[in-house]
Amino acid sequence: MLNYEKMSKITIYTDGAAKGNPGNGGYGVVMQSGKYEKELSEGFKLTTNNRMELLSVIVALESIKKVPSEVEIFSDSKYVVDAVEKGWVFNWEKKSFAKKKNEDLWRRFLIIYRKHNVKFNWVKGHAGNELNERCDQLAVAAAESNDLRIDEGYENKNQEELF
Numbered sequence: 001m002l003n004y005e006k007m008s009k010i011t012i013y014t015d016g017a018a019k020g021n022p023g024n025g026g027y028g029v030v031m032q033s034g035k036y037e038k039e040l041s042e043g044f045k046l047t048t049n050n051r052m053e054l055l056s057v058i059v060a061l062e063s064i065k066k067v068p069s070e071v072e073i074f075s076d077s078k079y080v081v082d083a084v085e086k087g088w089v090f091n092w093e094k095k096s097f098a099k100k101k102n103e104d105l106w107r108r109f110l111i112i113y114r115k116h117n118v119k120f121n122w123v124k125g126h127a128g129n130e131l132n133e134r135c136d137q138l139a140v141a142a143a144e145s146n147d148l149r150i151d152e153g154y155e156n157k158n159q160e161e162l163f
Contacts, residue, residue: 009033009069009070009071009072010031010032010033010064010069010070010071010072011031011032011033011071011072011074012029012030012031012032012057012060012061012071012072012073012074013029013030013031013073013074013075013123013129013131013132013134013135014027014028014029014053014056014057014060014073014074014075014077014080014135015027015028015029015053015056015075015076015077015125015132015135015136015138015139016028016049016050016051016052016053016054016055016056016077016139017049017052017136017139017140017142017143018047018048018049018051018052018143019143019144021048021049022046022047022048022154023046023047024043024044024045024046024047024143024144024148025043025044025046025047025048025049025051025052025139025143025151026041026042026043026044026052026138026139026140026141026142026143026144026145027040027041027042027052027053027055027056027059027138027139027142028040028041028056028134028135028136028137028138028139028140028141028142029041029056029059029060029135029138030131030134030135030138031060031063031064038063039134039138040056040059040060040063040138041138041139041141041142042059042142042149043142043143043144043145043147043148043149044143044148044149044150044151044154045148045149045150045151046150046151046154046155047151047154048154050077050079050080050101050102051102051105051151051153051154052139052143053075053077053079053080054077054079054080054102054105054106054109055105056075056135056139057073057075057080057109058105058108058109058112060073061109061112061113061115061116061118062112064116067115067116068115068116068117069116069117070116070117071116071117071118071119072118072119072121073118073119073120073121074121074122074123074129074131074132075120075121075122075123076122076123076124076125076126076132077122078122080120081120081121081122082122083106084113084118084120085120089106089109089110092106093106093107093110102153104153104157105153
């Protein structure tokens with residue numbers, strides 16, 4: 001049972017980007033708690049926008065040191081926000097993610113999601129929200145960087161489908 005009375009309150013903004021879909025991509029995160037703020041970003045050689053949107057949330061939640069924490073996430077991804085807030089991901093899980101994309105990331109998400117009290121909020125992208133815009137800048141810069149990682153879950157899944 002989570003002890004909500006002693007939880008830290010953390011606000012997280014997330015965004016993902018892909019140059020081509022699939023293409024090189026990246027995520028950006030801004031985390032705030034009290035007077036503290038932290039930014040995270042990383043780029044990948046071949047991935048999709050939805051994977052980066054979801055990975056941004058996962059990485060943010062995984063970076064929280066105090067478990068459990070009360071977390072409010074702001075994302076411009078209807079894919080991520082609706083999947084959680086409308087309960088779709090829990091139905092996908094019950095059906096072993098049959099014919100669902102990004103199973104690896106959704107499984108990883110559910111593990112960390114269940115350790116915190118998380119609320120999602122959808123924000124319109126590219127609409128002047130300062131922290132959403134900052135996440136977009138971080139995601140795009142990561143996608144365009146020279147230090148791109150391999151999105152193993154994406155590339156391995158696509159290799160399997162070739163045979």
